[in-house]
Each structure stands twice: as C-alpha cells, then as structure tokens.
Amino acid sequence: MLKEVPPLKELSLNSHLFNDESLKIYEEYTLKTLGYIQKFLASRKFYKGDDIQQIQEDKIKAQLTNISGENSIDSALEELNELYISNAIAFHNPNYVAHLNCPITLPAIVAEMIATTINTAVETWDQSTSATFIEQEVIKWIANEFQLGKHADGVFTSGGTQSNFMALLMARDHYAFEKFGINIKQNGWAEEVNKFKIFCSEKSHFSIKKNAALLGLGYDAVIPVKVDEEMKMDAEALVVAIEKTKQEGNIPIAVVATLGTTDYGSFDPIKTIGKIAKEHEMWLHVDGAYGGCFILTDTHKHYFDGAEMADSVTIDFHKTLFQPVSCSAFLAKNKKHFQYVSYYADYLNPIEDKDTQRPNLIEKSIQTTRRFDALKVWLTLKTLGVKTIASYLEEVHYLAKQVYNSMRINPNFELAHEPALSTVVFRYKNSEADYEPTHDKVNLHIKNSLYASGKASVASTKLNGNVYLKFTLLNPKNTINNLLNIVDMIEETGKQYQPKTEAL
Numbered sequence: 001m002l003k004e005v006p007p008l009k010e011l012s013l014n015s016h017l018f019n020d021e022s023l024k025i026y027e028e029y030t031l032k033t034l035g036y037i038q039k040f041l042a043s044r045k046f047y048k049g050d051d052i053q054q055i056q057e058d059k060i061k062a063q064l065t066n067i068s069g070e071n072s073i074d075s076a077l078e079e080l081n082e083l084y085i086s087n088a089i090a091f092h093n094p095n096y097v098a099h100l101n102c103p104i105t106l107p108a109i110v111a112e113m114i115a116t117t118i119n120t121a122v123e124t125w126d127q128s129t130s131a132t133f134i135e136q137e138v139i140k141w142i143a144n145e146f147q148l149g150k151h152a153d154g155v156f157t158s159g160g161t162q163s164n165f166m167a168l169l170m171a172r173d174h175y176a177f178e179k180f181g182i183n184i185k186q187n188g189w190a191e192e193v194n195k196f197k198i199f200c201s202e203k204s205h206f207s208i209k210k211n212a213a214l215l216g217l218g219y220d221a222v223i224p225v226k227v228d229e230e231m232k233m234d235a236e237a238l239v240v241a242i243e244k245t246k247q248e249g250n251i252p253i254a255v256v257a258t259l260g261t262t263d264y265g266s267f268d269p270i271k272t273i274g275k276i277a278k279e280h281e282m283w284l285h286v287d288g289a290y291g292g293c294f295i296l297t298d299t300h301k302h303y304f305d306g307a308e309m310a311d312s313v314t315i316d317f318h319k320t321l322f323q324p325v326s327c328s329a330f331l332a333k334n335k336k337h338f339q340y341v342s343y344y345a346d347y348l349n350p351i352e353d354k355d356t357q358r359p360n361l362i363e364k365s366i367q368t369t370r371r372f373d374a375l376k377v378w379l380t381l382k383t384l385g386v387k388t389i390a391s392y393l394e395e396v397h398y399l400a401k402q403v404y405n406s407m408r409i410n411p412n413f414e415l416a417h418e419p420a421l422s423t424v425v426f427r428y429k430n431s432e433a434d435y436e437p438t439h440d441k442v443n444l445h446i447k448n449s450l451y452a453s454g455k456a457s458v459a460s461t462k463l464n465g466n467v468y469l470k471f472t473l474l475n476p477k478n479t480i481n482n483l484l485n486i487v488d489m490i491e492e493t494g495k496q497y498q499p500k501t502e503a504l
C-alpha cells in the first residue's frame with residue numbers, strides 16, 4: 001500500500017526547487033546574494049588577513065551542524081558570509097599577484113549563471129541539444145588559432161591537469177596500438193608499456209609526472225630535459241636524452257613542449273622540438289595551459305610557430321582568457337584519437353543510435369556528466385571580441401617587463417629570468433646584511449607576513465634549491481605604480497627581518 005505524501009514535501013516544492021513557480025524566489029535570492037558580493041567588493045583588500053586562532057575558529061564554524069530541519073536562506077547566507085565570503089581571496093585585487101588566478105569577465109559570470117540555472121550537462125545530445133554546437137564552435141575556433149587542421153577536434157575539461165592526462169593517455173594508447181598492436185583500452189597492460197618514456201623540460205608542470213603515475217607508467221617514465229638560461233627546453237639535450245633512452249632499451253613515446261611554463265612563462269622551442277618528435281615518431285603534446293591564449297596576441301604569436309605540428313594541445317581559459325574556474329580545453333589534431341576514451345553505454349549513447357547531426361560529446365570526454373563551461377568562452381568572445389582579450393594579455397606582459405626593469409637595477413633584488421610572459425621570479429637579498437644562509441627564510445618570511453597582514457599575496461618557488469618569490473600578473477587593471485608599491489613592501493619587510501625573528 002502507498003504511504004501518504006509526507007507533508008514537508010508539499011511545502012517545499014516551490015520554495016526550494018527551481019521551476020516555473022519559483023522565479024520570484026530566485027530573483028529574491030539573487031538580489032540577496034548581490035548584497036554579499038557588494039560587501040566582498042567593498043573590502044578593497046585582497047584578503048582580510050589571518051591568524052591561527054581565527055583559522056581554528058573557522059574550522060569549527062564550517063561544521064555542518066543544525067541540518068536536520070529547514071532554516072532560512074538569510075541565516076545560512078549570513079553564516080556563509082562570515083565563514084567564507086569575508087575570508088575569500090579577491091583575485092581581482094591588484095595586490096593579489098601570487099598564482100595563476102585571473103580576474104574574470106562579466107559576460108562569463110552571466111554565462112555561468114545561465115548554465116548553472118538551466119543546468120545543461122554536455123554529455124549526450126538528448127541532454128545538451130544546441131549547447132553541443134556552442135562547445136564545438138569554441139573548440140573549432142581555438143583549434144583554428146593553433147592551425148591544427150581540418151581533422152582536429154577537442155573537448156572541454158576540468159583543467160590543465162585533466163587535459164594533460166588525456167594527452168598522455170592518447171600518446172600511450174596510440175603508440176602501443178600503432179607500434180605493437182596492443183589495445184590497452186580493451187586488454188589492459190602489456191609488458192612493452194613498461195619501457196615507455198615521456199620527455200618534457202625540467203620546468204614543465206608537475207601534472208605531467210602525476211599523470212604518468214596515474215596512467216601506470218610511473219614518475220620514472222618522465223625524463224626531465226634541462227633548460228637553457230631562458231628556462232626553455234634545450235633541444236640538443238632532448239636529442240641526447242632520446243638517444244640515451246633508446247640505447248638503454250627503453251621506448252621514447254612522447255614529448256611535451258610547454259608554451260608558458262608555470263614559474264617562468266618560458267616557451268619551449270616548439271618548431272625544433274616538433275621536428276625532433278616527428279623524426280623519432282613520437283607524440284607531440286603542447287602544454288599551453290598558461291601561455292596558450294597568448295596565441296591571440298601580436299606580441300607572442302611567433303612563439304607558436306610550429307605548434308601546428310602538435311598531436312594534442314592543453315589550453316586553460318581559466319588562466320588566461322579571464323574565465324571563472326573551471327574552463328579548460330583539450331585539443332587533438334586527429335579526431336580519430338578520441339577513440340581511446342570513447343565508450344558506448346546502452347542507457348546513454350548506444351552505438352546503433354549514433355547520429356552525426358546530433359553528436360554526443362561524451363564520446364570525447366573522460367567525464368560523464370559535464371558542466372557547460374564552453375558557454376562562458378562563447379559569451380566572452382561574442383561581447384569582448386578577440387582584440388580586447390588580446391590587449392589584456394599584452395598589458396599583463398608589459399607590466400611584467402616594466403616591474404622587471406625596475407627591480408633589475410635594485411641591489412636588494414636578484415632576478416631569476418627576463419619575463420617572456422607575465423611572471424617575474426626574484427629573491428630579496430639585503431645588500432647591506434651578511435646573513436647569506438638565511439635568504440630562504442627572509443623570502444618565506446616576506447611572503448608569509450605580507451599574506452597574513454592582507455597587504456599583498458606573492459607566491460614562492462624554488463630555483464636551484466633556493467627560495468624565490470614570484471609575481472604572477474594576470475590583472476590588466478594593475479599598474480606599475482601599484483606593483484612598485486608591492487616591491488617597496490617586500491623590501492621594507494625584508495629589511496626589518498632579523499634572523500632571530502625566525503621564531504615568530
């Protein structure tokens with residue numbers, strides 16, 4: 001016998017679920033949310049600053065207590081404001097110059113709202129309809145920019161890490177199939193695969209090693225190739241490394257060229273690397289997660305000469321196309337290679353139902369349910385246009401050059417490289433002090449105390465085992481004066497540092 005409908009259900013259907021009868025509530029919630037966003041913007045600091053006691057209190061506040069019954073959205077939002085919004089890092093703030101987080105475009109925010117509200121999953125045609133074409137058009141646009149040719153295709157991913165994963169998976173499975181007739185997708189591992197090696201510069205992103213491990217090849221399958229003084233892969237060293245690997249009885253299957261390394265923004269010489277990869281019949285992957293969008297600029301286009309040889313490309317719109325997280329793409333020169341990730345499920349995309357007019361994007365993705373992230377790029381392109389976006393990128397590069405030129409002549413700084421893109425790596429060295437062994441500690445002290453005070457956020461990295469600081473400039477609204485102000489703060493904090501303050 002059927003039970004009676006629980007009374008709570010009746011009450012909550014239109015007040016909690018999005019539908020044609022809850023539009024007024026949707027509007028009301030949106031306006032309330034806007035009030036909190038206004039407060040967030042009004043703070044004018046990248047971060048309110050922290051201390052350990054506050055962090056401990058926030059951990060307790062985050063606990064999911066009082067959830068057995070209903071509560072008003074007002075009290076939940078108020079709690080959220082205290083716990084999260086007021087603590088959140090403002091990436092649009094010009095004193096945030098740490099990681100690869102960009103300010104985002106207004107059309108992208110609108111697109112997020114539309115995509116989230118309508119909640120399209122770009123998976124099968126019957127779920128995504130014309131959203132499919134929007135994603136495909138954005139992919140076509142960027143693949144054309146890379147001149148990948150008429151057989152190219154691609155798919156949106158959760159980020160550069162996932163795109164690089166897809167690249168290495170395709171490289172592995174394609175090599176195994178073409179050279180040894182091994183079908184890894186069907187039959188799993190084979191002994192020859194143990195010998196597969198992947199080459200990338202020693203400054204490439206850690207996701208190459210991580211993905212090699214996830215693909216069963218292991219960290220040791222990744223051979224780091226040394227870089228020159230501009231932090232670009234040394235192509236001669238690549239050839240030597242490939243030859244050595246062959247002599248050792250191993251099998252070089254792929255080269256990853258990074259166009260825009262995470263720390264230095266350096267561009268590996270793709271034309272030369274591409275020729276080497278082709279000569280050795282290796283897969284050529286371009287990791288353009290950071291630098292890829294600079295293909296749209298006049299200043300950096302030349303770095304991509306040769307990128308058309310790539311078998312696959314990673315590009316992160318959430319780094320350098322001013323898009324909200326997450327928004328990334330993976331491109332393949334030959335759409336056939338998506339066969340290494342495709343699967344036909346009876347309940348979702350049965351092979352007998354394949355229809356070229358109504359494509360199922362799931363066939364190209366390692367995800368099943370997937371967000372409609374392409375809409376953000378589409379709406380941004382439609383409203384800002386490529387030239388405006390390119391001008392933002394050129395501006396951040398120009399800012400990096402300007403700040404580099406000022407710091408270079410300051411005896412208290414040691415610069416690690418000339419910026420090719422929009423990062424500046426440097427370390428503070430008090431020219432009057434004589435506590436050389438503590439330089440690492442001074443620099444970490446500078447980074448941590450500026451962050452904790454909410455004055456500025458800079459990143460740190462290591463070069464030759466030493467701690468360096470890093471500006472990652474992705475905000476075209478930043479100014480050289482503001483950056484020089486941050487440089488002054490760094491100098492001031494560094495000067496005040498005494499080895500004994502370590503314990504603080």
Ligand SMILES: Cc1ncc(COP(=O)(O)O)c(C=O)c1O
Nearest residue numbers: 100159160161205262287289290
């Ligand atoms: C060159 C490069 N590749 C890949 C990645 C990973 O990208 P994501 O964080 O989107 O996974 C990064 C991230 O910084 C990167 O700089």
